[in-house]
Amino acid sequence: MLKKPLIVIPVKGFNKAKTRLGGRFPPLRRATLARRLCERTLRFFHRYLPEYDLLVVTSSSVIADLAKRHGAQVLQEAVAEGLSAAAERAAKWSQMHGYEAQLLIPADIAHLDETEVRSLLAIYSGSPGVVLCPADDGGTNALLTSPPDAIPFRFGKRSASAHKEAASQQGIPCQTIELTHLRFDLDTPEDLDTLDSIVQQHGGDTPRELKRLWKLCSALHVTTPRSAWMTTQ
Numbered sequence: 001m002l003k004k005p006l007i008v009i010p011v012k013g014f015n016k017a018k019t020r021l022g023g024r025f026p027p028l029r030r031a032t033l034a035r036r037l038c039e040r041t042l043r044f045f046h047r048y049l050p051e052y053d054l055l056v057v058t059s060s061s062v063i064a065d066l067a068k069r070h071g072a073q074v075l076q077e078a079v080a081e082g083l084s085a086a087a088e089r090a091a092k093w094s095q096m097h098g099y100e101a102q103l104l105i106p107a108d109i110a111h112l113d114e115t116e117v118r119s120l121l122a123i124y125s126g127s128p129g130v131v132l133c134p135a136d137d138g139g140t141n142a143l144l145t146s147p148p149d150a151i152p153f154r155f156g157k158r159s160a161s162a163h164k165e166a167a168s169q170q171g172i173p174c175q176t177i178e179l180t181h182l183r184f185d186l187d188t189p190e191d192l193d194t195l196d197s198i199v200q201q202h203g204g205d206t207p208r209e210l211k212r213l214w215k216l217c218s219a220l221h222v223t224t225p226r227s228a229w230m231t232t233q
């Protein structure tokens, strides 16, 4: 029987995360947001895809403990060297532990939806190849690689195109799947505005996960002018 892909969640230390939201949240609140995003991601996989093994890659012992409490295995980095390095490290680990594929998902997706994630995983056939879901900004919000190290990881700006190009260079197929919710990660102030617009537009019909995230962001939002809290850093 085909072994299920390993789900890999890379998580940067909370106090170093979400820096692009620095204009909206001061450091401690950014860390709170990063923690909550991470917790809901771990909870999602533990609850809705329990038959898949989960690996958290992190340099933080706090995150390592959190991951273990959610049933994940942990690959501890000495230092955070960026997302591509974390993905590469995970790929080595996956292969060493007998996985024929890995699915990397960042810990900042606004709304993880079981049907979407399962539809992506259903594309996996066991043959060499790549399946990816692009982010709205051209990044990569899900990257399934078979074998785990099928391509060199190229996270960063416009990484979806870079990953497609990498697959083409390796001569392996790359399938792109456009998933409405999975495309949306919370990176920038514009993403916060998008979240706000979705909630305003859908009102009571807003998916519960998005509504909860919106409430959290609203509670963390500092109404004091940015310049005021910046001078206290």
Ligand SMILES: Nc1nc2c(ncn2[C@@H]2O[C@H](COP(=O)(O)OP(=O)(O)OP(=O)(O)O)[C@@H](O)[C@H]2O)c(=O)[nH]1
Pocket (backbone or CB within 6 Å): 009, 010, 011, 012, 013, 016, 017, 018, 019, 020, 021, 057, 058, 059, 077, 079, 080, 081, 082, 083, 086, 105, 106, 107, 108, 187
């Ligand atoms: N293990 C590990 N995870 C990382 C690293 N860099 C980013 N990540 C994770 O990769 C995912 C996407 O992160 P980004 O959006 O690039 O970074 P971020 O910290 O969330 O936000 P910015 O500071 O604004 O870039 C998140 O789950 C991060 O925690 C790293 O060096 N090591």
Ligand SMILES: O=C(O)[C@H](O)COP(=O)(O)O
Pocket (backbone or CB within 6 Å): 083, 106, 135, 137, 138, 139, 140, 141, 154, 155, 156, 157, 158, 159, 160, 185, 187
């Ligand atoms: O593709 C990427 O590099 C990752 O998704 C992170 O990028 P983003 O968080 O900036 O979209």
